[in-house]
Amino acid sequence: MTDEVQKDDGSLADDGNAGEIDVTIFVCTNCRESTNSTVRPGVALIEALREAAEGKPLAIKPVTCLSNCDKGPSAAFNRRSGWSYVFGHLSTENADDIVTGAMMLAADERGLLPLRSRPTCLRGKGMTARIPPFHHHEDMPA
Numbered sequence: 146m147t148d149e150v151q152k153d154d155g156s157l158a159d160d161g162n163a164g165e166i167d168v169t170i171f172v173c174t175n176c177r178e179s180t181n182s183t184v185r186p187g188v189a190l191i192e193a194l195r196e197a198a199e200g201k202p203l204a205i206k207p208v209t210c211l212s213n214c215d216k217g218p219s220a221a222f223n224r225r226s227g228w229s230y231v232f233g234h235l236s237t238e239n240a241d242d243i244v245t246g247a248m249m250l251a252a253d254e255r256g257l258l259p260l261r262s263r264p265t266c267l268r269g270k271g272m273t274a275r276i277p278p279f280h281h282h283e284d285m286p287a
Contacts, residue, residue, distance in 0.1 A: 166202050166203065166204050167202065167224055167225050167226065167251050168202075168203055168204075168222055168223065168224045168225075168248075168250050168251040169203070169204040169205075169222075169223045170194055170198075170203060170204070170205050170206070170220055170221070170247050171206050171207070171211065171220060171221045171223060172190050172191045172194065172205065172207055172208065172218065172219075172220045173208060173209075173210055173211040173213065173217060173219045173220070174187045174191070174207045174209060175210045176214055176217030176218050177217075186217065186218040186237075187207070187218040187219070188207075189237050190218050190220065190235060190236070190237055190240070191205055191207055192237075193240035194243060196240070197240040197241050197243070197244040198244045198247075201244065201248060202251065203247050203248070203251070208221070211231060213231055213233045213273050216232075216233020216234050216270075216273060217233060218233075218235050219231065219233045219235065219273070220232050220235055220243060222246065222247050222250050222258065224250050224256055224278075226256055226278065227253070227256020227257065227278055228250075228256055228258065228275055228276060228277060229275075229276040229278075230258055230267075230272070230274065230275055230276070231272075231274040232266070232273060233270075233271060233273050234270060234271050235266060235271070239264075239266040242265070242267065243264070243267070245264055246258060246263050246264050246267045249262065249263060256278060258275075
């Protein structure tokens with residue numbers, strides 16, 4: 146790609162983002178606030194993340210389900226050339242921290258999200274899974 150970047154909807158546009166998109170934040174849109182509720186907090190989180198990520202080389206996309214229902218609303222970071230992460234117990238109040246974490250993942254040479262310096266909402270109970278990249282290889286422990 147040139148100076149153009151991929152927008153959330155997959156189209157190309159020169160929208161002021163810096164660099165090529167390598168990290169996508171997927172946000173679950175299926176979880177509800179309660180069993181009988183129609184309120185889907187993930188939808189509001191997507192809007193907050195899009196605002197917080199304005200001008201940054203990140204894509205924010207909805208996904209129907211991340212199977213993290215007990216920790217909703219949930220989001221996942223997917224780095225094309227690195228590890229992926231799933232987080233829960235998020236809110237619109239965390240939008241800036243979520244974007245900060247995604248930018249940390251995008252900047253890390255190893256394709257990892259550094260544990261000690263990541264925002265609090267992306268640690269401990271907020272962390273659900275870390276998924277290796279497709280071409281990852283480790284030898285079996287001795």
